[in-house]
Amino acid sequence: MLEHGGNLRDAAKRFGRDDWLDLSTGINPRWYPAPQVADNAWHRLPEPDPALAAAAEAFYNAPKMLPVAGTQAAIQALPRLRMPSRVAVSAPSYAEHAHHWASHGHTMTLTPYTELGAAVAHNDVVVVVNPNNPTGETVPATQLLQWADQLAARGGWLVVDEAFGDTAQDNSVAAHSGRPGLIVLRSVGKFFGLAGIRLGFVAAHADLLRELADQLGPWTISGPAQQIATAALTDQTWQTNTRAELHASGERLHTLLAAHGIDATGTPLFQWWPESQPEAFWQHMAERGIWVRLFTHAARGIRLGLPPDEAGWQRLQAALTEWTHK
Numbered sequence: 001m002l003e004h005g006g007n008l009r010d011a012a013k014r015f016g017r018d019d020w021l022d023l024s025t026g027i028n029p030r031w032y033p034a035p036q037v038a039d040n041a042w043h044r045l046p047e048p049d050p051a052l053a054a055a056a057e058a059f060y061n062a063p064k065m066l067p068v069a070g071t072q073a074a075i076q077a078l079p080r081l082r083m084p085s086r087v088a089v090s091a092p093s094y095a096e097h098a099h100h101w102a103s104h105g106h107t108m109t110l111t112p113y114t115e116l117g118a119a120v121a122h123n124d125v126v127v128v129v130n131p132n133n134p135t136g137e138t139v140p141a142t143q144l145l146q147w148a149d150q151l152a153a154r155g156g157w158l159v160v161d162e163a164f165g166d167t168a169q170d171n172s173v174a175a176h177s178g179r180p181g182l183i184v185l186r187s188v189g190k191f192f193g194l195a196g197i198r199l200g201f202v203a204a205h206a207d208l209l210r211e212l213a214d215q216l217g218p219w220t221i222s223g224p225a226q227q228i229a230t231a232a233l234t235d236q237t238w239q240t241n242t243r244a245e246l247h248a249s250g251e252r253l254h255t256l257l258a259a260h261g262i263d264a265t266g267t268p269l270f271q272w273w274p275e276s277q278p279e280a281f282w283q284h285m286a287e288r289g290i291w292v293r294l295f296t297h298a299a300r301g302i303r304l305g306l307p308p309d310e311a312g313w314q315r316l317q318a319a320l321t322e323w324t325h326k
Helices: 008-015 050-060 071-081 095-102 113-120 141-152 206-216 223-234 236-259 278-286 310-324
Strands: 065-068 086-091 107-112 125-129 157-161 182-187 200-203 265-267 270-273 293-295 301-305
Touching: 008 278, 050 065, 050 182, 050 200, 050 223, 065 071, 065 206, 071 095, 071 157, 071 182, 071 200, 071 206, 086 095, 086 113, 095 107, 095 125, 107 113, 113 125, 113 141, 125 141, 141 157, 141 182, 236 265, 236 270, 236 310, 278 293, 278 301, 278 310
Parallel strands: 086 107, 086 125, 125 157, 157 182
Antiparallel strands: 065 200, 182 200, 265 270, 270 301, 293 301
């Protein structure tokens, strides 16, 4: 199993403390306030609620969406829906994409963002994380749609993972996902801070969504998750306020890092930089009870999410000051 952020039990076991400031995930630390769910949500088998799909289609501006148990479920299932293919996965990016395409008989290559255009001509499937996790790099929507058309013309797919796209909806290609060959993944875990309910959506042509639904089987989304997500996706006031708060917090984090000589890139939810001593920085922060995301392979560096409160900001600033004066 690949390593991910949010593994605080491992942190506690390794460093022997429980007062963690968790900046390892890039998940909104001020999550959507989940409403009370109806009693029968705990009792009935969770048949799909059309209201959830409708709320998602309106929020993401997509013609048709399939709810899935987190985008992870789709990432694992999509490679099973194709015969062995040539697949280019954007790199560095969320490692689960490459892992599952390589594990299901496909010829997978990791492709830098600067080489994705060339990869479209030589592959059957191209996977792009946009905005990228962990670097925040983006590809313009117009470019993605051109690539989607090129791939679809020969039966290929463009898979666009927009899990961190809720703070920049203007660059989404979900509105165009009714065309064959374009598959868009969205998540309620990041912007809404609801990673615990394990819910995401796939936007694609209706035929592909039927195949994917058959692959995933029945009752994939719990009843409580459906009710909570429907409320979150339709709460426009909370969404508007949260976007403004996240953009301000993201800028604050970028400015804080710059003040300590760190040239970072990212999104309103996280910042990343190619740290020359990533293991030492990770150790320094962990010894102060701050859990950050360490990358030691293709994206050798550090990713930081947002502190949840002013005490967290001050704690991070103190640790960064100690790091830069070592």
